[in-house]
Amino acid sequence: MYELSLMCPEDRVETLSDALDALDALSVSVEDADAQTDAEQALFGEPGMPPPKDGWQRSRVLALFTQEAQAREAVELLAAQDFFASCQVLGVAAVPDQDWVRLTQSQFAPVDITPDFWIVPTWHEPPAEATRVIRLDPGLAFGTGTHPTTRMCLRWIARQAATPGLGRVLDYGCGSGILAMGAAKFGATDIDAVDIDMAAVESTEYNAKANGVQLNAGLPDKATGCYQTVLANILATPLKVLAPLLCNHVADGGHLVLAGILERQAQELKDAYAPYLALSVADTEDGWILMTGAR
Structure with a gap:
């Protein structure tokens, strides 16, 4: 494969990306040309929502082609376009062959939730101290145990399980199913795991089977009645919208556990849930918080 590297301003990123796609690029990616410098710009967007901007003021656009001739031809065709006047060709380079599967696997190691509770990819052996293990590989659905929000939820589960127990459980927005598992x-033993994305539902069913876990996975209408434990690791905005629905599922004496919330969003969530339950911060990690409430 061959990589064509281009530089362009933010207002040309979308046009240039579309042109490369039309020229049969295998993939097109955009990155900050000033990354790792004082001029680096952070762009944050919520999953499922349009990005705040198409790129950076100095964007590096990388396109992969099967043949070098394709990449060179793309350069010639792009250079003749009016929109390319403010863009620059950085070069065409061969991409060395790699074992991409092994490279991806090397980025995921076992994750300890507690000293004896671990999330372990299938290509690793569980640590000797692990008495509880979830086998989980990276996939299409969110939740591999590496993100602070997932770890905080799992830590809460481990603590709560000791006394008085978890009771009937709802994992709302289950992703990979990691919290349900x-x-x-x-x-x-009575667990419902629901998500609006069928890919997440299928991922949860697959992971549950692989781990020998019994649960009921499905779309949100699968959640019925009240639960002793309601878990929702999503993001602050949908969590605010879901406040009445989630609280309605919490049984008397039950617990609501919310994650996907930044520290600065704590008061927003408290205000949104105040008509139903009083929330408090139960855990923090790397700028993220876990919020809980009890009926």
């Missing part, structure tokens, strides 16, 4: 590993 964590609840099962700590004794929960």
Whole structure:
């Protein structure tokens, strides 16, 4: 494969990307040309929502082609376009062959939730001290145990399971199903895991089977009645919208556990849930917080 590297301003990123796609590029990616310098710009957007901007003021656009001739031809065709006047060709280079599977696997190591509870990819052996293990590989759905929000939820599950237990459990926005499986590993036997994305539902079913866990996965209408434990690791904005729905699922004496919230968003969530439950911060990690409430 061959990589064509281009530089362009923010207002040309979309046009240039579309042109490269039309020229049969295998993939097109955009990165900050000033990354790792004082001029680096951070761009944050919520999953499922349009990005705040198409690129950076100095964007590096990288396109992969099967043949060098394709990349060179793309350069010639792009150079003749009016929109390319403010863009620059940085070069065409061969991409060395790599074992991409092994490279990807090397980025995921076992993750400890507690000293004896671990999330372990299938290509690793569980640590000797692990008495509870979830086998989980990176996939299409969110939740591999590496993100602070997931770890905080799993830590809460491990603590709560000791006394008085988890009871009936709802994992709302289940992603990979990791929280539902964590609840099962700590004794929960009546578990519903729901998500609006069928890919997440299928991922949860696959992961549950691979881990020997019994749960009910489905779309949100699968969640019925009240639960002793309601878990939702999503993001602050949808969590605010879901406040009445989630709280309605919490049984008397039950617990609501929310994650995907930044520290600065704590008061927003408290205000949104105040008509239903009083929330408090139960855990923090790397700028993220876990919020809980009890009925």
